[in-house]
Amino acid sequence: MNRLERQPWRHRLGTRLLLWTVGVTVLVLAAVILWSHFSVLDRLEVEARERAAFLAEGSADKIDAQLALLQGLVRGMALVLETQSLAVPFERLRVIQDEALRVYPQVYGMAVALLPELTPADWPASAPYVYRTPSGLGYLDLGAQEITYVGMDWFHLPRYLGRGAWSEPYEESTGVKMVTYSEPIQYRDASGSRFAGVVTVDIDLDWLDQVITALPVGIKGYGLIMTQRGTYLSHPMSALVFNESVFSIAEARADPALRTIGQRMVSGEPGLMEWVSWAQGEPSWLAWSPLATADWTVATVVSQAELQAEMRRLSQQDALVGLMGTLMLVLAIGLVARSITRPVQALSVAATTLASGNLEAPLPAPRGQDEVARLTAAFGTMRANLRRYIADLAETTAARERIHGELRIAHDIQMDLLPKTFAIFSGREDLDLFADMEPAREVGGDFYDFFLLDAQRLVIAIGDVSGKGVPAALFMAVTRSYLRAAFRADDDPGRALDRVNEDLAEGNDSCMFVTLFCAVVRLDDGGMSYANAGHNPPVVIDAQGHLDWIATPFGPAAAAIPGIRYTTGHYQLMPGAALLLYTDGVTEAMDRSDQLYGNERLARCLSTLAGVDSRATVGQLLADIRAHAAGAEQSDDITMLMLKRHAQSRDDREEYA
Amino acid sequence: MVHARIDTPRAVSSAPAGGWWARALALVGGLLLATAVARAEPLQPPFVDLANATLTPVRLALQWYPQSQFAGYYMAREKGIYRDFGLDVSLLHADATQGSLDLLRAGAADLATAFLADGIRAALGSHDETPPTSAGAEALVLVQVAQLVQRSHLMLVAWREMGVLSPSDLHGRRISHWQGSFSSVFEAFFAQHRIEPLRIPQFDSISLFLERGVAACAAMEYNEYHAIWQSGIDHERLTTVLMREVGLDFPEDGLYATTPWFATHPGIARAVRAATLAGWAYAREHPEETLDQVLREAARAGVPANRPHQRWMLEQLLEGIFPADDAPAGVLAPEAFTRTAQALLAAGLIARIPDFATFAPLEGRVP
Structure with missing residues (x-):
């Protein structure tokens, strides 16, 4: 646990899980929010444009509806006067006027103004005018004023235009700012139709303000009305109304672009453009639409910033929800990571303890069916197997130790069986004998032997038991015993082998066999009789280094088949020549690529060793074989025996004798 | 709908309103002052002991609604220039149906502004009133006190x-x-x-x-x-x-008085001329302050007005009043008079050309 505690936090599984999951989630979330923000913003912007345009158009319709009502009223009255040829009783006209003002609260005043010369004689006034006062309806005769009304736009325009017309805004003496719509009255008599006067209706600009204020343009939006001359009839900046036109402002600001915009706005065509609101200083959409009932333009200004604020609020909500979600995700991931890493940590601690060799330490109890639980279970199985294996191993090791010890003893015994005292020719300098056996395992199946039959005859033998290890060693020991026994009974090597074969074949249930070469060498003249039972042909190296393989006579290996007769061969070992007996462990020694040492290499090596004594020769050969094997494991026992007759030793011997 | 934009009875006065006896006193004082001024030439600088002297009330009719066309008059009044000249000038505004000369002839004003052409016609009585029958050949209804705007607009x-x-x-x-x-x-x-x-x-x-x-x-x-x-x-x-x-470059705004009034108030006429010119000079030096005043006048009268328009008007007027060649302002050039009168004669609008000296009695006598 301590080891895990010391692990840097950034390397912990939980941290990485958390960082990756939350990191990716936050990125995805941010991308989604941004994308949604901008796409919605785009859509809302299009919507805002449409809304602005729609608002302007709707506002125009709304105002048109109101104005059309009033125009209808005025036209109706004009029609009444026309059809009656102005012969409407004055009292009745006044009743209609009063009633109109009661029915239409948006009407500030109403007049019927006739040319003085056409005023009916029974009318007490040529221009009866009804208007609102704070205390009710007021009345006066405009014809009785100091200033005649004939020059007023409201009279003048319909007179010469021959149609209804709206005046520019003007201020009443009462301080009320208004516009007047007037409709001409045509008087028809025998001489034709001519202008007789007008019917007018006054609208307080405040009423237009109210209509405009009621438009749903948002907190920072507003509506405005301007006349064809660009004069403001209604604008949230009241200082502009009446006095200023879009063109006067353009001039005051030296802003030709604004003048162009104004010209577009009063052109009678609807339009839409980006705009910085004057009233609020806000980036906005400005949309305008002409009225059908007047030469006026209604415009609406819808704030972009308000819209964007709405959008920001939306995005902030998104972000907040995202943040909360992320926090919950962190919590959830943290919990999941903990539920994963805790058993893993516990497992890791247990595994560490396990690794230190303590197989008894408890493993965490696996919970659930997940991978960690299965890992824990697998660890449990592994620990159980490990424990069993180690117990087996201990047992096996003990058994092996025992066997090994016994083998060592067997080895020692086997080595003891081989004669090690080569100085058997005491006083004879002309003969030199050396033998060596290198078993492949603790004990080997090869053997060599030599002993003196009498003072003049030496028996030398080499054998190779089939198989290896203890059975071979035991068989070898038996063979050696039989061989010595056989030579004690008969000194002919052929017959000795016959006997050994008989003895070994008898009761040879394990069907082992042995190759044997034995020879009786006469020490005085080097005459040699020998027999071979399936063994590698010995080789003789003369003083000049020539080799002579003694291949015949050659019989089958002993111990397999009873009743075999081995032939005895004879050979004269010349002074200076050496006889080498060897087992197949020499010629069949293999290197790592399974290349055999072989007779050729043996011969080559031997031919270089003429004149060298037996011990050195055997040593050199062994070294050459090891060089050939180059570290490859020895697969078979290597056994060599060499007897050398020295060339110049006769004189010495004679002198010595 | 009443359109009583020009509130004639409530003409703005530079002096506190008083009773009729005060007016009478002022009139007497004004007459005394005017004769004094007339004797003591040159006129400039006028000096009036404000503490003791009473101001002469003068009613001056302007021929249109409040606008920069009359900026000099407003400034002369607002900056106390008229007062400095011993005058208490009330400015009246004419309108589309009642001209300034109508006000003059009706006795509603002592002085009135008018275009030269109209001044000549009115002087000859060619307006819609009967020409004076008892007067001699040179008898004119009106006389010119000053010719302010030298060119036609x-x-x-x-x-x-x-x-x-x-x-x-x-x-x-x-x-x-x-x-x-x-x-x-x-x-x-x-x-x-x-x-x-x-x-x-x-x-x-x-x-x-x-x-x-x-x-x-x-x-x-x-x-x-x-x-x-x-x-x-x-x-x-x-x-x-x-x-x-x-070829119809007829000087425009001039200042006129009826011949009888002028005969009895020549000093006041001179004082009004000088003070008005000083008012215009002030307007030329202080255009923005002048525009403020013009906009105030327009707002008071309920006339739509905006600053760039009034500035344009003021610039045009100042060009017309103060000739580029540094010729003296307020002077009627005989040639301009003759040109205008001849055109009128040729158009059949007047029967004869009035005598220049009679028409403009102050010319040549005011430096």
Whole structure:
């Protein structure tokens, strides 16, 4: 646990899980929010444009509806006067006027103004005018004023235009700012139709303000009305109304672009453009639409910033929800990571303890069916197997130790069986004998032997038991015993082998066999009789280094088949020549690529060793074989025996004798 | 609807209102002062002991609604220049139906502004009143006290889109122009071009023109011409004829008094002339302050007004009042007088040319 505690936090599984999951989630979330923000913003912007345009158009319709009502009223009255040829009783006209003002609260005043010369004689006034006062309806005769009304736009325009017309805004003496719509009255008599006067209706600009204020343009939006001359009839900046036109402002600001915009706005065509609101200083959409009932333009200004604020609020909500979600995700991931890493940590601690060799330490109890639980279970199985294996191993090791010890003893015994005292020719300098056996395992199946039959005859033998290890060693020991026994009974090597074969074949249930070469060498003249039972042909190296393989006579290996007769061969070992007996462990020694040492290499090596004594020769050969094997494991026992007759030793011997 | 924009009875006065006896006293004092001033030439600088002297009340009728055309008068009053001259000047505004000369003749004003052409015609009694029968050949109804605006700003503005590209295109077309004080020049112009348009009276508005109710209308370069432009109509859409460029350069605003009044108040007339010119000089030096005052006057009268328009008007007027060649301001040049009178005579609008010295008795005597 301590080891895990010391692990840097950034390397912990939980941290990485958390960082990756939350990191990716936050990125995805941010991308989604941004994308949604901008796409919605785009859509809302299009919507805002449409809304602005729609608002302007709707506002125009709304105002048109109101104005059309009033125009209808005025036209109706004009029609009444026309059809009656102005012969409407004055009292009745006044009743209609009063009633109109009661029915239409948006009407500030109403007049019927006739040319003085056409005023009916029974009318007490040529221009009866009804208007609102704070205390009710007021009345006066405009014809009785100091200033005649004939020059007023409201009279003048319909007179010469021959149609209804709206005046520019003007201020009443009462301080009320208004516009007047007037409709001409045509008087028809025998001489034709001519202008007789007008019917007018006054609208307080405040009423237009109210209509405009009621438009749903948002907190920072507003509506405005301007006349064809660009004069403001209604604008949230009241200082502009009446006095200023879009063109006067353009001039005051030296802003030709604004003048162009104004010209577009009063052109009678609807339009839409980006705009910085004057009233609020806000980036906005400005949309305008002409009225059908007047030469006026209604415009609406819808704030972009308000819209964007709405959008920001939306995005902030998104972000907040995202943040909360992320926090919950962190919590959830943290919990999941903990539920994963805790058993893993516990497992890791247990595994560490396990690794230190303590197989008894408890493993965490696996919970659930997940991978960690299965890992824990697998660890449990592994620990159980490990424990069993180690117990087996201990047992096996003990058994092996025992066997090994016994083998060592067997080895020692086997080595003891081989004669090690080569100085058997005491006083004879002309003969030199050396033998060596290198078993492949603790004990080997090869053997060599030599002993003196009498003072003049030496028996030398080499054998190779089939198989290896203890059975071979035991068989070898038996063979050696039989061989010595056989030579004690008969000194002919052929017959000795016959006997050994008989003895070994008898009761040879394990069907082992042995190759044997034995020879009786006469020490005085080097005459040699020998027999071979399936063994590698010995080789003789003369003083000049020539080799002579003694291949015949050659019989089958002993111990397999009873009743075999081995032939005895004879050979004269010349002074200076050496006889080498060897087992197949020499010629069949293999290197790592399974290349055999072989007779050729043996011969080559031997031919270089003429004149060298037996011990050195055997040593050199062994070294050459090891060089050939180059570290490859020895697969078979290597056994060599060499007897050398020295060339110049006769004189010495004679002198010595 | 009442349109009582020009509140004549409540004319703004630079002096506190008093009872009639106070007026009588002031009149007497003013007369004394005027004779004193008349004797003590040169006039400048006028000195009046304000603590002791009573001011002479003078009613001055201006020929149109409040606007920069009268900026000098406002400033002379507001900056106490009239007072410094011992005057208590009340400014009255005429309107479309009641001209300033009407007010003068009616006795509602002591002095009135008018165009030179109208001044000459009115002096000869050619207006709609009977000429004085008992007066001698040189007897004039009015005399001129000062000639302020030296050039004509009058023009005709026509729609190119209605096919008016030159004056001759106006023949038979509907033209609106001001009646009374303004019509003589147009009559001269029509006579000059031998065209007979359909004349429609024009009042205080160019709406009929903007509504295409007429092919052309009268305009003052400093006012309606710019107002049309300020209605979003670019100059390229108009055919314009400046009267001063077609040989009808008749000086405009001048100051007039009735001959009897002038005979009894020559000093006051001189004082008004000098103070008014000083007021214009002040306006020239302080245009923005002057515009503030003009806008205040317009707002008080309920007349729509905006600053760039009034600035344009003021600049035009100042150019007309203060000649570029540093000639003395307020002076009626005999040549201009003769040119104007001859044109009127040629147009058949006057029967004879009045004597210059009688018409402008102060010329040559005021430095």
